[in-house]
Amino acid sequence: MEEPPGARADGVDVLDRETCLALLGTVAVGRLAWSDTDGRIQLRPVTFGLDDGCVAFRCGPGSMLTAIGEGRPVSFEADGIEPALSTGWSVLVAGATAELVPPSAPRPGPRIVEPWARGGRPHLVRLRAGQVTGRRLGPTAGGVSVVRVGPDDAAG
Template identity: 45%
Template sequence: MGTMSTELQALDEETCLSLLRGVPVGRVAWCAEDGTASILPVNFVMDGAAPVFRTAPGSKLDAVRAGRPLTFEADDLEPALRTAWSVLLTGTAEAVTDPSEVERLASLPLAPWPDSPRPFLVRLTPDKITGRRIPLHPGGVSTEHIDPADESP
């Protein structure tokens, strides 16, 4: 089997945001006060260019309240077709407290993690949006048709 080029395509901002609207889970990365980096999955929904997710008290919410930068990542891959994409957003996040904004955001289709109370809504306003895709390559997949009538008993 020959080697296949896996040249990455840079994605424009509009494509990145469109891809994010099609997946329900992303990952949020942040640094704690001591510099320890953490990354956790979150269910999210897009509010324009801003991912919105729910969280509980803890180091993620502490980082948001301290104004530390956050990175948000979401991706999708299809191993059989050897294609994938990944989008990164970096920026600052806020715990949304304005009652009318909480109500508006709560009406968006945001599926919470099951059986875990996450009372705080967080919105990440991106300063930078980047994305990459490994494009679908023609060929490379072979199929065989086996006719059961041709098989010996």
């Protein structure tokens, strides 16, 4: 059961779908998870973009492509973290189906990024965002201090 959007007593904000998708648009790398044929969970980083509410990325031959081609459920997660402020957010996208677009198909949207990894990644995958959930942890009151350092202090 999904939590309704809004702030919780523990300081965690449960995010709505629109906020989650907007946050995904601010980062370029996420992680795709799926179950392999032996039932083991696999997790790989992927560079991605958003295309009409779908998470889009490229991949090459292998277990990821096999899982997608067989229609196995996949999950995608991306986040943004600021350790110095103890803040961050995480978005999880779950889709029962992923659509494999033939390599020769026109590339959708300008936000579809090229993979950072070397080697061929000719298959464009679009994960339809069926369930989108997210959480954000903001700074706690009084948890941030700004210290100004003057020229005499820096030399010091």
